[in-house]
Amino acid sequence: MKYFKLLPKTHIDFVDSRKIFFWISGLIMLACLISVITKGLNFGIDFTGGTMVQVQFKDNISIDQVRSALSQKGLKADIQTFIGTNSFAVKVKGAQEDVNEVSVNIQEGLKNTGVEFTIEQTDFVGPAVGSDLAKKAILAFAIAMAAMVIYIAFRFQSIVWGAMAVAALFHDVFLTIGIFSFFQLEVDLVIVAAFMTIAGFSVNDTIVIFDRVRENTKLHPKWDIKELLNTSVNETLSRTIITSITVIGAAAILYFMGGKVLNNFSLAILIGLTSGTYSTVVLVTGLVYQWTKDGKFSLTSQASASNNGYKEPALKNKKRNK
Amino acid sequence: MNKLAVKWTIILIALFGSVALLYPTYEWYSRTPEEREVLEASGDRPKRIVNLGLDLRGGSSLLLELDVSKLEGNESLNESMQRAIEIVRNRIDQYGVGEIPITKQGDKWISVQLPGIANPEQAEALIGKTAMLEFRLVDESAKAQEALQKVSELEEPFNAEGTLTAEAQALVPEGITIMRSKDGSFLPVTATAAVTGADLEDARITTGEYGYPAVSFTFNGAGAKKFGELTGRNLHKQLAIVLDNTIQSAPSINSRITREGQITGRFTMNEAKQLAIVLRAGALPAPVRIIEKRVIGPGLGEDSIKSGLKASLIGFLFIVLFMIIYYRASGFISSVALVLNVVFLIATMAYFSATLTLPGIAGIILSLAMAVDANVLILERMREEYDKGQPLYLVIKEGYDKAWSAIFDSNLTTWIASILLFNFGTGPVKGFALTLTLGLLVGVFTSVFVTRAIYETLLTANPKEISI
Numbered sequence: 001m002k003y004f005k006l007l008p009k010t011h012i013d014f015v016d017s018r019k020i021f022f023w024i025s026g027l028i029m030l031a032c033l034i035s036v037i038t039k040g041l042n043f044g045i046d047f048t049g050g051t052m053v054q055v056q057f058k059d060n061i062s063i064d065q066v067r068s069a070l071s072q073k074g075l076k077a078d079i080q081t082f083i084g085t086n087s088f089a090v091k092v093k094g095a096q097e098d099v100n101e102v103s104v105n106i107q108e109g110l111k112n113t114g115v116e117f118t119i120e121q122t123d124f125v126g127p128a129v130g131s132d133l134a135k136k137a138i139l140a141f142a143i144a145m146a147a148m149v150i151y152i153a154f155r156f157q158s159i160v161w162g163a164m165a166v167a168a169l170f171h172d173v174f175l176t177i178g179i180f181s182f183f184q185l186e187v188d189l190v191i192v193a194a195f196m197t198i199a200g201f202s203v204n205d206t207i208v209i210f211d212r213v214r215e216n217t218k219l220h221p222k223w224d225i226k227e228l229l230n231t232s233v234n235e236t237l238s239r240t241i242i243t244s245i246t247v248i249g250a251a252a253i254l255y256f257m258g259g260k261v262l263n264n265f266s267l268a269i270l271i272g273l274t275s276g277t278y279s280t281v282v283l284v285t286g287l288v289y290q291w292t293k294d295g296k297f298s299l300t301s302q303a304s305a306s307n308n309g310y311k312e313p314a315l316k317n318k319k320r321n322k
Numbered sequence: 323m324n325k326l327a328v329k330w331t332i333i334l335i336a337l338f339g340s341v342a343l344l345y346p347t348y349e350w351y352s353r354t355p356e357e358r359e360v361l362e363a364s365g366d367r368p369k370r371i372v373n374l375g376l377d378l379r380g381g382s383s384l385l386l387e388l389d390v391s392k393l394e395g396n397e398s399l400n401e402s403m404q405r406a407i408e409i410v411r412n413r414i415d416q417y418g419v420g421e422i423p424i425t426k427q428g429d430k431w432i433s434v435q436l437p438g439i440a441n442p443e444q445a446e447a448l449i450g451k452t453a454m455l456e457f458r459l460v461d462e463s464a465k466a467q468e469a470l471q472k473v474s475e476l477e478e479p480f481n482a483e484g485t486l487t488a489e490a491q492a493l494v495p496e497g498i499t500i501m502r503s504k505d506g507s508f509l510p511v512t513a514t515a516a517v518t519g520a521d522l523e524d525a526r527i528t529t530g531e532y533g534y535p536a537v538s539f540t541f542n543g544a545g546a547k548k549f550g551e552l553t554g555r556n557l558h559k560q561l562a563i564v565l566d567n568t569i570q571s572a573p574s575i576n577s578r579i580t581r582e583g584q585i586t587g588r589f590t591m592n593e594a595k596q597l598a599i600v601l602r603a604g605a606l607p608a609p610v611r612i613i614e615k616r617v618i619g620p621g622l623g624e625d626s627i628k629s630g631l632k633a634s635l636i637g638f639l640f641i642v643l644f645m646i647i648y649y650r651a652s653g654f655i656s657s658v659a660l661v662l663n664v665v666f667l668i669a670t671m672a673y674f675s676a677t678l679t680l681p682g683i684a685g686i687i688l689s690l691a692m693a694v695d696a697n698v699l700i701l702e703r704m705r706e707e708y709d710k711g712q713p714l715y716l717v718i719k720e721g722y723d724k725a726w727s728a729i730f731d732s733n734l735t736t737w738i739a740s741i742l743l744f745n746f747g748t749g750p751v752k753g754f755a756l757t758l759t760l761g762l763l764v765g766v767f768t769s770v771f772v773t774r775a776i777y778e779t780l781l782t783a784n785p786k787e788i789s790i
Contacts, residue, residue: 121616133748197687204692261377
């Protein structure tokens with residue numbers, strides 16, 4: 001039996017070339033950080049509070065026409081267009097007390113264009129709600145991350161793994177945040193769900209490699225860390241590539257065909273998954289090596305003083321599917 | 323029964339169960355929107371179906387805040403919230419729009435979802451009314467008139483709630499307050515209400531004097547007794563009917579009234595109708611304020627479903643095609659598992675009457691991605707074993723056994739995270755976590771259990787090879 005292989009057996013030395021990737025990722029992270037500091041994030045009214053009115057005009061209309069119609073009414077608003085449609089989202093951000101006042105103003109302003117329109121969506125978010133939503137989303141996210149670190153550290157018997165998995169996760173999420181900041185794409189609650197998707201996939205990807213290292217540690221107890229890490233990444237490389245092609249491909253289709261509601265959302269997922277693949281293959285192993293090579297930490301309990309007498313969980317190699 | 327037969331029994335039960343669970347959902351969404359509306363209004367909406375969130379189907383959602391600083395009495399915050407929720411529900415129910423999810427959020431917030439309603443202004447007006455109905459005697463004494471004179475000279479004697487400011491209240495003798503009436507004039511009335519709307523039994527729209535719509539009301543026993551005493555002792559005096567601190571009318575008491583009364587006040591038909599509704603439903607324990615309002619037009623919801631579904635379908639086909647081309651027969655088996663994954667997941671959601679939202683779709687995407695990954699992990703392992711020259715049955719066995727720990731750990735890690743997100747998250751985060759939590763469980767079942775059963779069945783025929 002022959003099968004088609006996308007990738008021949010590889011022997012790439014990822015550990016030795018780790019410094020290059022540290023530099024690349026370091027610079028990218030720095031760029032993201034600078035963007036976030038200087039440009040900030042374009043938070044949607046979910047977080048800032050405010051009013052959004054999204055309308056669809058019956059005829060073609062330019063964004064300048066919309067802007068001038070609104071300024072006649074004395075409104076300073078963010079206006080967002082959706083490519084290929086006559087839809088516009090008009091947002092007035094900030095603390096507003098009255099639920100309908102700004103919305104009515106915007107609608108009256110839009111009537112100045114002289115073009116008929118239908119209202120697709122209106123949102124009003126009061127100031128207390130915005131900050132509450134942000135706080136709760138961040139809290140939930142932080143708790144979930146902490147639990148992941150603990151679980152991974154427990155299952156892989158060293159804090160190295162949990163910490164590195166989360167480092168990779170932050171890399172992927174922060175890269176996406178950086179790109180959203182640079183292009184000033186709006187971050188709303190749906191985008192937060194996208195960040196969580198990215199985080200989930202990133203951890204999944206990382207664990208697959210860790211799992212292979214764990215297995216190889218047992219199969220080849222004499223190998224040094226470098227060999228273990230390199231072999232494990234190379235052995236799982238074809239899996240990483242195949243999974244990434246399918247998943248990123250599906251996300252790309254969602255981005256190009258999913259319509260305006262899904263647009264930013266699928267873009268975030270697309271960026272995050274791509275970064276996730278990269279960080280899993282070249283970054284995580286390098287980081288683990290960097291952390292463990294000076295002997296401060298070990299990969300498993302066998303040589304670890306801190307994990308003395310710790311028994312492997314029974315689940316691990318139990319044959320479950322007989 | 324051998325082990326394989328047991329496995330297939332489980333899979334078939336899951337499959338038939340899923341189809342049975344999905345049928346009501348399929349039936350519901352193949353109806354026209356008008357038919358659905360009629361059924362919903364009559365409460366005939368099936369219980370166990372997948373609901374669509376407002377972001378996908380259109381509708382309005384309101385978040386209300388109870389003004390806790392205005393709470394009176396010794397009721398706990400929790401009890402007041404429960405009462406407020408009940409009253410909001412009663413008021414909305416008068417609309418006859420079917421089951422409306424009204425839930426408590428945090429300490430003092432109430433979330434109201436109004437599916438299908440694109441113009442929530444009427445509902446807003448209904449909910450926002452405190453509906454505090456009071457009957458206060460008008461004080462006609464000289465010192466009251468004097469106080470009225472002084473207060474009238476102030477620039478703005480009333481605060482936002484319609485009661486006197488502290489500065490104005492200082493000018494008024496004890497036991498008396500001044501209230502504004504609908505036409506803008508002021509009247510001195512007693513500081514405490516003799517009878518309130520809490521004792522009302524019923525309220526309905528009628529026609530009052532000069533043909534204006536009015537609201538007739540009926541007191542319960544206790545209310546009738548109090549009202550009878552009040553009107554009996556104060557014949558020919560003026561009685562102010564006060565709603566939310568505004569005097570609606572101040573008719574003279576011509577005779578002793580007990581059970582039945584009427585509120586007139588030059589209402590429009592709509593005002594009278596709303597007043598009757600809020601009086602019937604009872605007064606809120608404290609005023610509520612709308613702090614969030616989202617309205618999604620039916621057009622946009624439909625658009626986003628259509629393009630979202632189309633893109634998801636094409637994305638799914640891409641995955642299936644890729645798997646079949648790359649892994650051939652085994653890719654086909656994986657594809658069967660992925661299709662089953664979607665079927666089982668939606669059926670599970672129908673069973674829990676879950677609501678699918680946009681973030682929920684994100685959760686499904688992540689769980690599907692992880693199911694794809696589980697398949698790829700197993701198949702790549704099989705290839706490795708195959709390259710070692712193992713016999714076919716061992717290739718399959720080792721493929722599963724060795725891939726298992728990675729699948730188990732990655733799914734469990736994500737599952738722990740999603741359970742926590744579900745418990746600590748709100749709104750969209752919860753929607754995401756819900757589909758992810760269910761999706762991961764279903765995904766492990768289909769991509770490990772189901773596919774393995776298929777391979778083991780194939781192995782019983784002793785094939786020379788299965789293309790991987």
